[in-house]
Structure formats: C-alpha cells, structure tokens
Amino acid sequence: MSEMKTATTVADLTKVKPYGDTLNDGKMELAFTLPVPYGEEAEECAKQYVKKLGFEEPNVTYYKELTPGYTFFVVYGSAQATIDYTQIKVPKVEGEVMDRVACGEWIGENIGRDITVVGASIESDAHTVGIDAIIQMKGFHGHFGLERFKNVVPYNMGSQVPCEELIAKAKEVNADAILVSQTVTQKDIHIMNLTKMVELLEAEGLRDKVILTCGGPRISHELAQELGYDAGFGPGKYAEHVMSFIMQEVKNRGWENKANIADR
C-alpha cells in the first residue's frame, strides 16, 4: 500500500491517475506476453519491463509458459504518470442526437423530402456486421436500422464493394450521404481503404456534393476527420446517431431543395 499523503477524496483533475481502491493509488492491471523462456528470469524481466513503463511496485501475480520461448504475464503496478483532464479536447460529431421517430419527423419538417443514403463495407472487407447494424431494418441491440426510419431511403450494398461501385451507386440514386464500413484493421488496411474512397470522390469532383461518413469498431470521429470524412462512428453508435448527423448536415448545407447531386 502506498503512502497516504492526504485524506482528500476529491480528485485533482489537473493530475489524474488510475484509481484502484484509493484515490491516486495508480493501480493498473496489465496482461502481456514476452518472447522469453519461462522461469524466474522471465518473471524478473516482466517486472523490470513494467517498471520501465513507469509503474512502481510491479507485482507479477501470474505467469505461464505459452510455448517454449514465450511467457504470458499478469502484472499489477502503480502508475505514476498523470494527465491534466482539464486540458482535454475531443472532436465530437456536432448537432443534437434524436431517436428514430424524432429523426423521421425532423426530416419531414425541416428537409421536406426523403434523405437518400448508400452504404457498404468497402474493398477487401468481407464483414457486413457494421453496415447491417446501421442500415438493416433489424438494426443492432434494439436500435432499429435506417430501413425502419421514416423519410429515409437507404441502400445497403453489402460487403467487398469496390469504392468505384459505391460511388457509382451514390450518383445513380443521388445520395445525400455515403456510409462506409470497415471492420478489418489488421496492418491498417482500413486506413488504406478509407483513404482510397476519399481520393476517388475528390477525383470525381464529388467530395463536397455528398456527406461522407465512416464507421466501425476501431473508428473514431477524430480518425474520420483526419482522413477527410465528415463524421466517424465507433462502438456504441447506432442508426439514430448517424441519421441525426446526416439530416442536420443536409440542412446546414442548404440541400433541402437539392435532391439531385448535380444541383449541389
């Protein structure tokens, strides 16, 4: 147990560190594998490694040989680094989030026409789970998909859709927004795919004529913006988050009477 210097229970938000069971104890658990043979040297190696990461009192609570030359560790330690919470700025998708019914009504009242979106899991990615969660009628986790929204016309093109095909479809149906899903992130394949989409849209002169969004388990709004998207939707975001953003953006851009891409 580390030394108790104060009895305060109010965190100093300019110097935040992890909480175990006492303010500022810095307690964290780590689990990792080192490519070293199992034994007491391995244990010491893990301890020293965690110390080097800036933890005090590293405690290897469990270690186990995975295969000759590889050892798995569970380690507890007290983190020393602190963060000034008051200085944190996180880019967020702007606008109000409404539920499915409210979105439908809002579009009826404020846009006065249907909003059209096309979505796909692009390029090599064979996973439909993300795009289905947003578009398919059933949605995900009790949140209905866009197919169930009033005044929204969604097209779900499925998985492994080349960027060119997705763009062609967007033009064909005069989409207000394109939804790109990416699930596989190994070796940053999602970054390559997402970048390709932006570049192709720009090359076609369409980038400012459609709202471009992306989503997936490892996608944040910040990453999306860095890549040139209008918004990004990560875990815990459902169809209503996506549509709330798109419909308010359609209004902001004054596209109420510009259902055709050519007019925008």
Place this chain on the structure above:
Amino acid sequence: MKSKLNLDPKVVDSARNHANNIAHDMQDFIDRHTTVSTERTVARLLGVDGVDDVDNPLPNVLVDQLKEAGALPTGVAYMLGNAVLKTGKTTQEIAEEIGAGKLDITKLPLCSKEEALEALKPFIKKTFARIDEQKAKRQEMLSRIGEGSEPYLYVIVATGNIYEDVVQAQAAARQGADIIAVIRTTAQSLLDYVPYGPTTEGFGGTYATQENFRIMRKALDEVSEEVGRYIRLCNYSSGMCMPEIAAMGALERLDVMLNDAIYGILFRDINMQRTLVDQFMSRVIIGYCGIIFNSGEDNYLTTDDAIESAHTVTASQFINEQFAVLANIPEEQMGLGHAFEMDPSTEDGFLLELSQAIMAREIFPKARLKYMPPTKFMTGNIFRGHIQDALFNLVAIWSGQSLQLLGMLTEAIHTPHMHDRYLSIENAQYVFNNCKHIGDEVEFKKDGIIQKRAQEVLGKADALLAEVEKDGLFKTIELGKFGGVKRPYDGGHGLEGVCTKNENYFNPFIEMFMNH
C-alpha cells in the same frame, strides 16, 4: 435414445424428407452443368500445377483456353486426355506449353472419349496414390498417437504470414488445441484463381495456397508427435475456387474444410448456379478423403436474429446434410454448423441456446456438429466476453458438440494474440472437465421452456423446408429466406464461369470419389 426435448420423430422425418427432395431437385441441375472452377479442379487432379511467367496459375491458363474456344462444355478431362494422346506429353507439360503460348489443345484432332480416358489413367492413378497415401497417413497417426476428445478444441491463426502462423499454431497445439484453422486473407473468396507458393502477406488472414497447406501440415505433424495427439488442419473450401481448394486439401491432407452448399451465395454474393455446381465437386472430394466439412449456418445468425431465425439454421442443416448424402459423405464427416449468437441481455437466453444445441445433437446424432462462438455481441469488454465464452463452452459440453470453435475474449478487437488463444483453451478445458457428464445427468422439465422451444423451432424448420420444397431452392434464395439475404438467379459473381455440359463431357473423378 429417448429425446430429452420430447421431439416428435415424425416431424424430424418430415423435415429430412423435404430436404432430401430439395437436394435431389438441385442435383438434376448440378448434373447437367459444369464450371470453370470445377474444370480447374479436374486439371489439378490430373497433375496440372504451377504458374506461367506472369503468375497465372496453369489450371486457369488451361481452362481459359478451353473457354475462349467454346470447349468448356466438353470439359478438361476429354480435351486434356486427347492432348496427352496426340502430343505424347504429360498433362503438366501440356499446361506449361499452353502457358508459354506454344500449344492450343482445342485445335488438335479429336480422339474418342474412351481413348481420352485411357490416356488419362496414369495421371489419375498417380493422384489417387497420393490421396490414398495421405488418408493412410492420417489413419496411421490417429491410431498410433491418438487424438483429443470431443468437443475438439478448435482455434484459428490469422497472422497473414504462413511462417508466423506456424509459430502460433504449434503454440496453440502445445496449449491443448486439437484443430488449427488458418484463416484466409479477406477477399480471397472472390478471387477466381488460387494463388501459388508460400505467402507472407495477407489481411486478417493468410492466403490459401497449396504450398501454405504443405508448410502448415508439416508443422502440425511435428507438433502432433511432440504432444502425442493428432492435430487436425482446417482451411476453406469455399468461395469462387471451392472445389479446387478441396482438391488441394485432399492432396495435402487437410482434415477439416469449411464448405457450405449455399454460404457463398448468401454471404459472398457468388452466383447460385455456380456455387451449387461447385459444392458438389468439392463434396465428393471431401467425402472420399475423410475430410470433415463445416457448413456455415452460424453466419445466418450474424445477419439475422438468432432467436427469431433459429429455425433457418435447423432447416439449412437438413439441406446441407442431404447435399452431403448425395455426395456420399459419411455422417461422421458432416460438420453441420450452428452458433451461440443470441443477444446476451435476453432473459433465459442460455436456456434457448441450450435447447437449440441439444436439438441439433438429437436430430443429427452422428454428425460432427460444429459449434461457433459468440461474435456479434462481443463488445471489446474482454472480461464480459470471457464469461460469454464460458457459457458457450458450457452449452457445448452439455449438448455434446464435436468441433468447438473457441471464442476469444478479444473478439471484435483483433485477430487473436498468442495469449488470447491460451486463455480460451484454458476456459474450455476448465468447463469441459468440470461439467463432463452434465448432459447424462440432467433431464428437462416436460413442456418447460427448453422442450417447448426446441419443438417450436423444429416445427418452423419443417414448415420452411416444406415451402422450399414447393418453391425450389433457387427461388427461396431469391426471396431472401435464409439469413435475410436476397440473391438473384442470374446475379452475383462467377455466372460467366457456368455452362451446360455437352454429350462428350466426362469427369472421371466424380464416380471414383463417390465409390468408397
């Protein structure tokens, strides 16, 4: 055995009978057609392998020459047998000459069908010798060093680099895994050729190539001897090259292959005519070679709701079973699939999962049921995920599943790290051992939640199969009754590679593979 679920055997028989009629109806269509991939399979089985100087696989080069000359309906066997007779060269030499632009076998004068077959006999003999040797080797290892007990612990490796995969696979075997699946790189399923040679780059998986199969087989044989258990190797006989990969699996002694009669249609948008013809060729190979196939019913539940659509899984299991019967696959090689994919917030969801799993076992008592772990409702909360996987393991041991694809606590985050696999194996071993005979001990309340649920799902599956029988499988898929996915008869990838056979067509392997 008395049904613990109080299932009505008449309903089971009725469902199976509908499925049998559905499969027979399709078989008429299948028997009249061939595909580029089926013909490339014949080429491979006749000894054609390798690539030309721009990396086109020679089976593709050969089949493309036939296709362009309009000779695909005659088939590779006839044309290649004829070429062997007329040139005196081996099948491989002929393919190499075509690749070098030196030979057009469609321009040669034609011998009779019988003469063509006769010319192929030495090549067919060589292939069967190789496959029979591989079957004998598996049998020898199984009887000498033994195997793990069911449910087999089945894990995946997916580094993208076959040599790194070997490290991970051997580690998993030492930790207790019984089956290693090398996940394919995303997008390979839509390639209309099989890449060649060892590969070290892939996304979310590693290319399925014959050389990669060989490298992994060798590594698993080594570790099998070390751990004293035969370690099975799994890959994908699916996608545009479904039967070709089955042939490669036969030659390199794969033990388990993912292979579904309709998965490619629904989830990869491969044309339905193409997939149905291809699945037949792949399954006759699988049946002969002692490979366990895994059907992909679990996937329905990732796009459709696991509670509402449970009966589509059961219906599809019946259909996959009957297609397998037509390809003469023994029941012990039928790895019919299903999954633990209900929303974990469902009240009594565990009872419904248990009901479904026991029902599958009662309906398909000898099948090597393949049980798939939670994926759709895995969140990145690894602690809760580990518990979801434990419940999944409990259902598996309780219901007597055969192949248990282990859930990973890091599902939805990344392809498994080395210690993720260890934690999953430990989880399964703990639950399987601790609850070993729970299935023998526990009976269910008459007309309780579990019994009622199974009866309801079976009844709905039977009704769906009756409908499919009436409409035909093609139309059923067009209407989106499986997985909630609609596919048109003439849509999807690969239709251009389908043709009707002409009167000279023959495929010497079908009959030989069926005869075992």
